[in-house]
Amino acid sequence: MPIRSEVGTAIRSEVGAAPAVLVVEHEQEAGPGLVGEHLLHTGLRLDVVRAWRGEALPRSLRGHAGLLVLGGAANCEDDLAAPWLPRVRALVREAVADEVPLLGICLGGQILAHALGGSVTRRPQGPEVGVVPLRRLPAATTDPVLGGVPDGALAAQWHWDEIDRLPPGAVPLLTGDDCPVQAFRAGNTAWGVQFHPEVDAGTVAEWAAGDGDDVRAAGGSPEAAVASVRRAEPALRTVWGAVAEAWGTVVRARAGAAPARRHGY
Numbered sequence: 363m364p365i366r367s368e369v370g371t372a373i374r375s376e377v378g379a380a381p382a383v384l385v386v387e388h389e390q391e392a393g394p395g396l397v398g399e400h401l402l403h404t405g406l407r408l409d410v411v412r413a414w415r416g417e418a419l420p421r422s423l424r425g426h427a428g429l430l431v432l433g434g435a436a437n438c439e440d441d442l443a444a445p446w447l448p449r450v451r452a453l454v455r456e457a458v459a460d461e462v463p464l465l466g467i468c469l470g471g472q473i474l475a476h477a478l479g480g481s482v483t484r485r486p487q488g489p490e491v492g493v494v495p496l497r498r499l500p501a502a503t504t505d506p507v508l509g510g511v512p513d514g515a516l517a518a519q520w521h522w523d524e525i526d527r528l529p530p531g532a533v534p535l536l537t538g539d540d541c542p543v544q545a546f547r548a549g550n551t552a553w554g555v556q557f558h559p560e561v562d563a564g565t566v567a568e569w570a571a572g573d574g575d576d577v578r579a580a581g582g583s584p585e586a587a588v589a590s591v592r593r594a595e596p597a598l599r600t601v602w603g604a605v606a607e608a609w610g611t612v613v614r615a616r617a618g619a620a621p622a623r624r625h626g627y
Contacts, residue, residue: 381427381617382407386450388434388469389414391568395560396599397430397467397606404610413446423456427617428463428609431470433558435573437523438472438482451477457552463613464552465507468521471546471554478529478548487540488580490519492587493594496544496557502535507553507608508545511536515601516594517544517557520569520587524556551612559602563592 383401385394385408394401398408409426411417414434423429431454436444454477457464466474472482498513517538525543528534536545536555545555558566570577570584577584591598 383428384426397560400606428613433468466554474554480529493590
């Protein structure tokens with residue numbers, strides 16, 4: 363289930379006053395989900411700002427040990443549809459400059475790429491939805507967050523836009539047959555992914571209910587997409603849960619926190 367908080371209220375893990383991650387939520391049905399659950403289990407707090415609801419983003423990342431930028435339907439440059447995007451871009455640039463660990467998911471990854479000088483385009487072949495296999499690129503071998511992802515790992519997709527040019531200096535980590543940029547690192551502590559490590563089949567079913575007609579019009583099958591996520595869900599939870607915990611470990615290390623007790627994922 364998506365993890366929520368009220369304005370300015372951090373969700374606390376059982377370890378108490380742990381390092382806090384600022385979570386930017388762009389849509390009601392696109393919360394931190396499984397990634398958020400794993401971050402809590404690594405001993406972090408989540409400060410969720412529901413920008414879609416009008417909740418104000420902070421002026422800076424002061425007081426936050428990490429930044430998690432979630433997905434959404436808006437284009438990363440559509441400031442009319444999502445007027446909070448300029449503030450998100452500023453926070454992203456601050457995180458990269460100050461080496462505050464950042465994880466951008468789908469739209470969040472696109473914002474990261476665009477904010478640092480890359481570009482994002484509409485997919486001419488239509489949306490990529492459902493589960494697809496990913497391939498490791500050479501730099502993934504030593505990456506502290508995605509280094510444990512096996513070649514051929516399955517990932518849940520739901521996107522109409524994609525990154526067509528990475529920013530200068532960015533390191534590609536994972537790729538796919540239909541969408542070349544699936545994961546990358548910018549600087550030392552910022553990661554962007556095109557897929558959705560946070561979702562389960564229930565969340566994808568909600569998206570299919572809302573976007574199903576558009577997916578069908580583009581030649582896709584929302585029903586098949588949901589079914590593929592449901593079949594792959596155990597593997598998705600294992601692989602991307604481990605990735606979420608690896609990113610959480612980076613956050614805790616940068617914050618000077620002691621390593622968290624593992625919870626058996």
